[in-house]
Amino acid sequence: MSSAQQSFNAGQTQGQVQAKAENFVESTKETASAAADKANAAANTTGKTAEQNKDEAAGFLQQTGEQVKNMAQGAMDSVKQTLGMDKK
Template sequence: MDSSKQQFRAGEGQAMTEDWLQSAKDTTTGARDNVANTAQTTMDAAQQRKDETASFFQQTGDQMKNMAHGAVDTMKNTIGMNDNSNIKK
């Protein structure tokens, strides 16, 4: 084989190697981007669930507080200790 054919094949091999390397880099970059996007989506969903849970507990706490006040008022009314019933006329 003469030297020009060897150089041509060497050039072809180098070009193929560079193509494979670029393909590997592109695949790696794509995979990295997919992982980053998935992580961000997961973090966003977790934050939303955290906010929803906090809101649920806040609402539940408010409801319990209102029920306790209602129970106290009912007891006061029952035993005649309601502040409104003691108002002097």
């Protein structure tokens, strides 16, 4: 094989390797971008879920507080009635 042919083949091989490397890099960038998009979407969903859970917890605590208050008032009224302190 002539020196010119060897140089041609080497150049052709180098070009093919470079093209494959560029394709690999582009594919990797696309995969990383897709992964980042999914992570961002997951973070947004998690934030919304956390906010919703916080609101539900606040509502539950409010409701529980009202129930405790009503039970205490009922107990106090019962004690007053038993001791004859009710104003009825």
